[in-house]
Amino acid sequence: MDFAEEIRTTVPGQLRIVTIDLVQFELERLVRRGSSTTSGLAKLALEQLERKRVPVMDTKLVARDTDTAILAAALSQKGLVAVATLDKVLRETLRRSGVSTIYPRRRRGLILSKARRFSA
Secondary structure (H helix, E strand, O other): OOHHHHHHHHOOOOOOOOEEHHHHHHHHHHHHHOOHHHHHHHHHHHHHHHHOOOOEEOOOOOOOOHHHHHHHHHHHOOOOOEEEOOOHHHHHHHHHOOOEEEEEOOOOOEEEEOOOOOOO
């Protein structure tokens, strides 16, 4: 599956796919210390990010918790933002904070769950 193409099919209009440094660090840690299945999936994810030349945002390590760093990075961006994640708790936190999410359907494809962005 080509994650970038799946996202482009799901999200209308022009978009930029990025990740944050803590996600990259977490994937690297899982490659080294995860179970064989988790390690393999993390390695595949890192290879996809590298192959697609996905930019890595420097979060300045403002948070030790990856989920908090993802939320902070999403809220710091101007314009419409959507975060792709499997994590149900993170999706709910993002939605409550006005950030749209992208997650897999049960069978195939992705779902874009739009959240209304709060104005400052």
